[in-house]
Amino acid sequence: MKKKNIAIIMGGYSSEYNISIKSGNVVFKHLDAEKYNTFRLVITKEKWVYLDEAENEYPVDKSDFSIAPAGAKIHFDCVFNAIHGTPGEDGLMQAYFELLGIPQTSCNHYQAALTFNKRDLLSTLKPHGIKCAASYLLDLGDAIDENAIVKRVGLPCFVKANKAGSSYGISKVYKKEDLHEAIKKAFEEDDEIIIETFLDGVEVSVGVITYNGQVTVLPITEIVSENDFFDFAAKYEGKSQEITPARISKQKELKVMAIAKKVYELLKLNGFSRSEYIFVDDEPYLLEVNTTPGLTEESILPKQANEAGISLTELFESSIEEVLKQ
Template sequence: MKINVAIIMGGYSSEYKISLISGQVVYDHLNKEKFNAFKIHILKEKWVYVDENDREHPVNKDDFSVDTPTESIKFDCVFNAIHGSPGEDGLMQAYFELLGIKQTSCDYYQASLTFNKRDLLSVLKPYGIKSAASYYLNLGDEIREDEIIAAVGLPCFVKANKAGSSFGISKVYEKEALAKAIEKAFAEDNEIIIEAFLNGTEVSVGVIKYQGQTKVLPITEIVSENDFFDYAAKYEGKSQEITPARISDQQALRVTNIAKLAYERLKMRGFSRSEFIFVEDEPYMLEMNTTPGLTTESILPQQAQAAGISMSELFESAIWEALEQNN
C-alpha cells in the first residue's frame, strides 16, 4: 500500500515563495510508485490541499485531514518544506506531535532553538563552537550606536534574529548607516543580532540522517558576487557555490567534525545546513537552518548529488527516517 505524504509548503514569512518552489520540487521528485504525494499550502489566510488540477480543498486543522468530493484523506507522514515560520520555528512540529503524525524535520524544541540565531550560538558555545562577537537588540531598546560599534567594530552585519534567506540583513561600514540597517532588520523581526565582520572563506555544511546514520555531506564554498551572501546571491545566480569547497584537508575535517557535533549535541533529526566562516583555520558558526532550500539550485541538494544521492533518494530517505521514529 502506498504511503500518503503531505508536503507542506508556503508559510507566514517573507520566504513563502521560495518554500512553494521547494515543496514543488519535493512533489516532482517523490517516487509515485511508493508515495501518494499531496501539496499542502500553509498560508496565513488558508490551509489547503492543491490537487493536480490546481483546485483547492480546505485542510481540517482538528486532525490535519482533507475531504474532497471523492475521498477523505489522512496522512501517514508530513514532509516539511516550509522555510521560516511556522515550519522552521517549531510551531508545525509541535502541532504534528500533538496529533501523532510523523514529520520529516527536527522536533519542535530543536526547531525553535535553531531558528533563534542568538540562542543557538549561546547553547553551542560551551561545546567549543565559536561565533563572531555580537550585540543584541530587541524592539523598543535604546539604540546606543557608539556602544554597538565598540562591541563589534566596523564593518558589521545587522541581522533579523529569526529570519532566513538573508531577509532583513545589512552590511554596515559607517556609523551613519547603522540606524537604517537596524530599522530594516526590525521590519522582519522584533529581535536582531549585530555581529562583527569575519574576513575569511564562507562554507555551508549539510548534515542529514541517511539510512539510519548521521551523514555530513560534501562541503560547499560560497563565493558571492555581491558584498555578502544576500538574497540575490542565493536565489538570483549572483554567487558561485563550489562543491567540494576549495579548503585544506585540515579545514574540511575541522568543520565537518564541528557540524556533526552541533547536530548530535542538539539531538537533531532530518536535514540541516550550517553556515561557517573560516578565520585562518578556525570555523566560526553563523547559523543553522533546519528546513534548508530544496530547489534544484539549492545548496543541500547540490551537496547530496556530490555525495551520490539523488533528489529522489534524499527525499525518500527523509520520509523513511520519519516513519521509523518511535516518538
C-alpha cells in the same frame, strides 16, 4: 504493500513563502508515485489548503490535519516539511504534528525553535566550544547606542533579523551613521535583531542529514558571492558561485565537518540541516543552522547530495523512511 499518504507542506507566513513553494514542488516532482500518494498542502495565515494537479483548492481540517477532496477523509502517514521560516522552521508546525501524533520529516519542535532563534542557538553552543562572532543584541523599542554597538562588534559589522532566513533583513554596515537604517530594515523582519562582528575569511556551507540510519556530513560548499556578502540576490538570483566540493585544505575540511556533526548531535537534530561557517585563519566560526533548508534544484543541500551520489529522489525518500521507521 499499501502506498503511504504523504503530505508535502509548503508556503508559510514569512518572506520565504515563494522559495518554500518552489522547494515543495521539487519534492512533489521527485517522490516516486509508485511508492507514495503525494499531496501538496499550502499553509498561509489566511488558509490551509490541498492543491490538486489542476490547482483546485480543498480546505484542510485543522482538527486532525485531514482533507476530503472527494468527500471521504484522507489522513496522512507522514508530513514532508518544506516550509522555510515560520511556522515550519520555528517549531510551530512540529509541535502541532507532535500533538496529533503525525510523523514529520524535520527536527522536533524544541530544536526547531532553538535553531531558528540565532541568539539562543549561539548562546547554547558557545559553552561547548563552538566559535561564534562577537555580537550585540537589540529588541524592538530598545535605545540604540551606536557608540556602544561599534565598541562591541567593530566595523564593518552585520545587522540581522534574529529569526529570519534567506538573508531577509540583513545589512553589512561600514559606517556608524548607517547603523540606524540597517537596524530599521532588520526590524521589518523581526522584533529582535543581532549585530555581529564581520568575519573576514572563506565562507562554507555544510549539510548534515540522517541518511540510511546514519548521521551523514555531505560534501562542503564554498560560497563566493559577487555581492558584498551572501545576500538574497547571491543565494537565489545567481550572483554567487557555490563551489562543491569547497576549495579548502583537507585539514580545514575535516575540522569543519567534525564541528558540523558535533552541532547536529549536540542539538539532537534529525532530518536535514545546513549550517554556515566562516574560516578565520584555520578556525571555523558558526553563523547559523537551518533545519528546513532550501530544496530547489538551485539550493545548496540538493547539490551537496548530488556530489555525494545521492539523487533528489533518494534524498527525499530517505527522509520519509527514517521518520516512518521511528
